[in-house]
Amino acid sequence: MKKSISAKTPAFQRVAVLGLGYVGLPMAAIMAARGIEVIGVDVNKAAVEKINAGGIHIVEPGLDIVVRGAVAAGNLRATDAPETADAFIIAVPTPFKEGYVPDLKYCEAAARAIAPVLKAGDLVVLESTSPVGTSEAISRWMAEMRTDLKFPHEHGESADIMVAHSPERILPGRVLIELVTNDRIIGGITHRCSARAAELYSMFVEGQLHLTNARTAELTKLSENSYRDVNIAFANELSMVCEKLGVDVWELIRLANCHPRVNVLQPGPGVGGHCIAVDPWFIVHSAPEEAKLIRAAREINDHKSEHVVDRVRHAAERFRAPVVACLGLSYKADIDDLRESPSMHIVKQLAATGLAILAVEPNIDELPKDLAGLANVKYAELDDAIAQADIVVLLVDHKEFKRIPKSELLARIVVDTRGVWAGA
Secondary structure, three states: OOOOOOOOOOOOOEEEEEOOOOOHHHHHHHHHHOOOEEEEEOOOHHHHHHHHOOOOOOOOOOHHHHHHHHHHOOOEEEEOOOOOOOEEEEOOOOOEEOOOEEOOHHHHHHHHHHHHHOOOOOEEEEOOOOOOOHHHHHHHHHHHHOOOOOOHHHHHHHOOOEEEEOOOOOOOOOHHHHHHHOOEEEEEOOHHHHHHHHHHHOOOOOOOEEEEEHHHHHHHHHHHHHHHHHHHHHHHHHHHHHHHHOOOHHHHHHHHOOOOOOOOOOOOOOOOOOOOOOHHHHHHHHOOOOOHHHHHHHHHHHHHHHHHHHHHHHHHOOOOOOEEEEEOOOOOOOOOOOOOOHHHHHHHHHHHOOOEEEEEOOOOOOOOHHHHOOOOEEEOOHHHHHHHOOEEEEOOOOHHHHOOOHHHHOOOEEEEOOOOOOOO
């Protein structure tokens, strides 16, 4: 769609962003940098204080500069409770519970926190990747608390409050760029909701705005991540087949990708992050009989982590008291994000066998709480870990690990899950 929106619709003077994590804080900062007054809301009071002091509590290139400038200009302020605004963007976690059941407690809490400060004409946008129907649930939760207002799930185009879904599509490490340049899917509960949300995003997004309905927008994001999960599962399964047959998977993929219509992805130790490792389960939960391939891909990628654990355990049998250096804890290269990280799972599983683990993660300063209580897991600097290790397990292809001279690894057993030292 074109970015020009009818001037009859009032401009957004103040926007509230609920959830100041890897999505919410960069979005709040980008909007504030465009001159919009932004109120960031988060239950983490330490994060609120740090942001108000011009700092950041996450790792993302360039974000510190943008936040510092926005706070200094008076366009960005953080608080632990919602305030009145013209638009509210919900960017909270959407994990799953036991049995891969979607857990919408954070979305519900955000909706109920917003409800008391709503006024007619306000817009509420769900950014959090969610199961189909969550936008309608947001509308219902708010309606329960504000019977004086009309909401779109009941009143359609005559609603006082507009509700829409616009899933984030950003890559850690490139968030500030992709928030602006990537196309956006915008799905309102009604056409009027979609148009109102498009007006908001047109204030800072340079990519195209694609309008649809809320349920289609919700399933679009889930489908995008499930597509990637299925393709990664093929690469991970192929790596295990190659290992059984004595074939170098990295050379195999390089040769297969010489075909003009083949693009096999690179295998790894599993799949992590807040999207790909979670979102496919939302589809499986909603359509368990139909989503057979999506379920299989999830199971393959989860199994790959167990396969890596077994490889390391078998290697450890060669030593009386082996020391294992695990390189990388985040779910992908050059970031500090540990959410759903297969590397974290692998380290915990190895620690449970009693092995002495030296964990190396250059993007954090200490062991995360999931590992800090384990007596046989120590945080280590890279050089010290390599020097002490009998087994080196490459879990994340951080730039620091790519610079390790291969000569330093010759006397050690190496389990390279990323192909960094392939052909060495």
